[in-house]
Amino acid sequence: MALALGFGLGLVFDGRNGGGTYSPAVLFAAGEQGGWYDASDLTTMFQDSTGTTPVTAVEQPVGRLLDKSGRGNHLIQPTSASRPTYSKRYNVLLATATLSTQSVTVAAGSYTLSFAGAGSITLSGAATGTFNAGTHTITTTAGSLTLTVSGAVTTADLRRTIHTQMGMPAYQRVTTATDYDEAGFLPRLRFDGADDSMYTAASVNFSASDEMTVLAGLTKLSDAAIGIVAELSANFNSENGSFYVAAPELTGASGNFSSNLRGSTAPAGAITSGTTLAPAGRVLTVLSEINPSVRTMRVNSVETALSAQSQGTGNFGNHVLFVGRRNNASLPFNGDIFQLIVRGKLTNGADLTSAERFVAARTGVTLP
Amino acid sequence: MSTWVHRTMIVPAAFRSLAQQLCAGLAGPSGTNMFGVDLGTTPSGPITHGMSAGLIQPQFAGLMPLDEWDADAGAYTRLDPGQAETIVAGAAALGVTLPLGTVQALLAAVRVADEPWQQALAQQSLHMVITDGEMP
Numbered sequence: 243m244a245l246a247l248g249f250g251l252g253l254v255f256d257g258r259n260g261g262g263t264y265s266p267a268v269l270f271a272a273g274e275q276g277g278w279y280d281a282s283d284l285t286t287m288f289q290d291s292t293g294t295t296p297v298t299a300v301e302q303p304v305g306r307l308l309d310k311s312g313r314g315n316h317l318i319q320p321t322s323a324s325r326p327t328y329s330k331r332y333n334v335l336l337a338t339a340t341l342s343t344q345s346v347t348v349a350a351g352s353y354t355l356s357f358a359g360a361g362s363i364t365l366s367g368a369a370t371g372t373f374n375a376g377t378h379t380i381t382t383t384a385g386s387l388t389l390t391v392s393g394a395v396t397t398a399d400l401r402r403t404i405h406t407q408m409g410m411p412a413y414q415r416v417t418t419a420t421d422y423d424e425a426g427f428l429p430r431l432r433f434d435g436a437d438d439s440m441y442t443a444a445s446v447n448f449s450a451s452d453e454m455t456v457l458a459g460l461t462k463l464s465d466a467a468i469g470i471v472a473e474l475s476a477n478f479n480s481e482n483g484s485f486y487v488a489a490p491e492l493t494g495a496s497g498n499f500s501s502n503l504r505g506s507t508a509p510a511g512a513i514t515s516g517t518t519l520a521p522a523g524r525v526l527t528v529l530s531e532i533n534p535s536v537r538t539m540r541v542n543s544v545e546t547a548l549s550a551q552s553q554g555t556g557n558f559g560n561h562v563l564f565v566g567r568r569n570n571a572s573l574p575f576n577g578d579i580f581q582l583i584v585r586g587k588l589t590n591g592a593d594l595t596s597a598e599r600f601v602a603a604r605t606g607v608t609l610p
Numbered sequence: 611m612s613t614w615v616h617r618t619m620i621v622p623a624a625f626r627s628l629a630q631q632l633c634a635g636l637a638g639p640s641g642t643n644m645f646g647v648d649l650g651t652t653p654s655g656p657i658t659h660g661m662s663a664g665l666i667q668p669q670f671a672g673l674m675p676l677d678e679w680d681a682d683a684g685a686y687t688r689l690d691p692g693q694a695e696t697i698v699a700g701a702a703a704l705g706v707t708l709p710l711g712t713v714q715a716l717l718a719a720v721r722v723a724d725e726p727w728q729q730a731l732a733q734q735s736l737h738m739v740i741t742d743g744e745m746p
Contacts, residue, residue, distance in 0.1 A: 291639070303614060303665045305640075322640040323617070323664035347726045384728065386681065436663045436727045436738070437647050467738060468746060478746075491746055502746065512746065571646060572740070 264596050266583055269455075270311040275448050275586035276455075277315040277563065279307050281431045281579060282604050286310060287328055291318040300330050301420045304431060307440060311585075317440035317565055324437045326566065326579075330427040332405040333414040335389070341398040343391045349463065350384040351521060352403040356412060361393025377412075379403060404461065404521040408606025428580060428606050435464055435576025439566030448474070448558035448586040452532035454485060455589040456501070457597055459581035459605030461523040462489040465497035469575035471526075472584060475561035476569040478504050483559030486568070487528055488512075489575060490520070499524070501539060505532040506554030513539045513547035520577075525602045525609065529588055532556060543598045543609045558586060580605040614665035618730040619674065620721045621645050626660040628716055636700045637670050648739040649731070655739045663727035673697055677723045679733055686733075692717040 266278050280286060286308035287297035293306045293316075303325035307317040319325045334346045341357065348368050356377040357363065364372045368387040369380045375395075389400070399413045406412070408428060416422040433439070448454070458471055471489050475481035484504050491500035491512060497519045502512035518524065518541070527540040533555045539547040563584060566575045581601040589597060602609045621629045626645050633641035645660035675692035679685075694713045701708045723730060731737065 301614075320639045321643045321662075322614075322637070322666045322670070323619075323644060323662040324646075325664060327665065347729050349728075385732065386729070434663060434727065436661065438664065467740065470746075486746060488746055500746065570643070573746070574647075 264600055266597050266600055267310060267312065269583065269585050269589060269593060269597060270313065275313060275446060275450065276311050276584045277309040277313060277317075277442070277446070277582075278311040279317060279565070279579070279582040280310050281328070281581065282429050283310065284328075291320040297328050299420065300328060300422070300424060302328055304328050304440075307431075315442045315446050315563065318443050319440045324439060326431040326433050326438045326440065328429065329432045330424045330429050331414070331416065331422055332401045332410065332427060333399045333416045333422070335398055335400050336416055336418065338398045338414075338416045339396060341389070341391050341395040343389060345386050345388040346400070348382045348384065348387045349402075350382060353380050353382055353400055354378070354403045354406045355380055355400045357395050357398035359394040359396040361391060361395040363395055363398070364390040364392065366390065402521055404523055408523060410606065428604065430461070430578040430580045432578050433566045433575045435467070435469065435574050437567070437574060439564060439570050439574065441565065441570050442563045444562070445560045446474070446563050447560040448483065449560050450557065451586045452505070452557040453586065453588040454503070454530045454558055455583070455585040455587065456485070456487050456528040457581070457583040457589070457601055458487065458526045458579065459601040459607065460489060460526060461578040461605070462497070462518070462520045462576070463578070464576040465490050465493050465520045467493060467576070468573045469577065470564065470566065470568045470573045471575050471579070472582065473564045473568055475559065476564070478502065478509065481559060481561060482506050482554075483557055484561055485530060485558070487526065488573070489526070489577065490518070497522070499526050499539065499541065501528040501530070501537070503530050503532065503537065503553055505535070506556045507552070510551035510553060511549070513537050513549045515539060515541050515546045523605055523607055525598050525605060525607050527594070527598060529590070531588060532558070540598070542602070542607060543595070613668060615668050615671045616665055616724050617671055617674070617722055618661070618663040618725055618727045619645065620649065620659050620661045620730060620734065620736070621716075622719050623658055623660065625716045625719050628712070629660070629720065632697060632701065635704050635706065636673070636697065637667070640667070641670065649736045650739040651735060651737070653737045653739060655741070657739055659736060661727065674722045675717050675720060677721055679723065679725060679729070686721060686723065
């Protein structure tokens with residue numbers, strides 16, 4: 243932890259390792275418009291959209307997520323089935339202490355299987371092979387994976403390989419879908435890529451500024467379809483003073499992150515990251531100014547795109563902020579959100595460094 | 611509301627509006643905007659089905675059928691037919707008269723299972739439909 247400027251000056255710790263006393267709340271200390279949504283803070287979550295029933299345990303839906311910026315721009319989702327899920331589960335197996343034969347649904351990609359004991363596991367369906375105790379990387383197709391257990395197999399763990407790279411314990415006990423080890427496992431909001439999303443209960447008035455910072459700690463789990471992480475307005479194509487951040491925008495072989503905005507004119511091209519295939523955990527930062535037009539994208543604190551293409555004039559608008567889908571209806575994001583900060587002002591220097599490190603530490607990302 | 615159940619629910623387009631109205635009427639705000647995900651036999655459409663997937667209240671799930679994929683048979687097995695009479699009575703309490711046969715036909719047509727939506731789509735040879743107007 244480094245001290246930004248010193249004690250006794252009313253300043254806050256820089257928190258460069260993501261710990262310490264740094265809080266993104268300082269980004270809003272001067273009254274900046276926006277929202278800070280923190281999946282690591284259980285006290286900000288409610289199962290219903292009216293805020294009556296708090297989230298008290300993992301695997302509960304989140305119907306209301308409080309804004310920690312102080313601006314009161316809380317996110318809601320009235321529709322039960324469209325609420326994201328608060329989760330710390332990464333091991334997809336059940337009854338893992340002593341494993342028995344079972345089938346699980348997996349996505350296409352790389353998984354890591356680890357277990358102890360004298361027995362073996364034979365995979366069939368989405369992957370094949372027979373494995374003894376140890377740690378194994380397997381490649382799966384999308385579908386049902388059957389693990390046939392022979393002999394004693396204990397402390398079994400099967401998770402996406404990306405989830406082995408986030409600094410979490412190598413074994414997660416899972417007894418049932420709602421009873422599992424939580425200590426050391428990063429909390430996040432799981433968006434299912436079908437119909438999960440949230441939005442601010444009222445419009446957020448960004449009209450005092452033409453600057454915007456969007457900072458997201460997320461894991462993108464699929465490149466099969468375009469996913470909206472956040473969008474200001476129902477559709478940025480037709481609403482002046484709006485923006486979106488997508489993960490991905492280009493599907494298939496690219497899977498890139500992207501962002502675009504509209505000032506007073508039809509949008510120019512999006513700014514995009516390089517190829518970033520799912521699954522991918524990243525700290526994604528988008529810094530935008532309408533006039534003069536400057537748009538920057540940073541991935542894991544490294545600049546990946548810069549554009550000065552004109553987006554017209556004017557400020558950002560007074561629009562609803564949508565998270566997870568466009569207009570609560572289409573382009574669903576398939577992945578996890580650990581942190582989301584939307585701020586109606588550019589963020590740079592030590593503020594940006596501190597905020598990115600804060601988000602990275604809660605997303606399981608190591609910044610350079 | 612501490613216990614929830616997961617369901618992936620797919621309804622043919624012909625019953626979509628009825629299903630949406632029933633969900634909103636019987637479940638209130640938490641049942642609005644159900645079945646809003648457009649599905650088709652190709653990603654470009656046409657739209658043949660609507661879908662919802664996620665956690666719902668157990669009492670709401672209890673009204674609906676429950677199916678389970680039988681991998682050996684390559685087909686769904688219906689474990690629970692749903693509560694057509696209760697739905698009709700619930701609608702009546704809201705001032706809506708629904709023929710029992712209509713609700714029975716809806717429940718017969720809808721596919722409801724505790725499975726990931728990706729698995730449900732694969733098993734029913736369906737895709738999410740994205741129209742050009744939705745593209746960023």
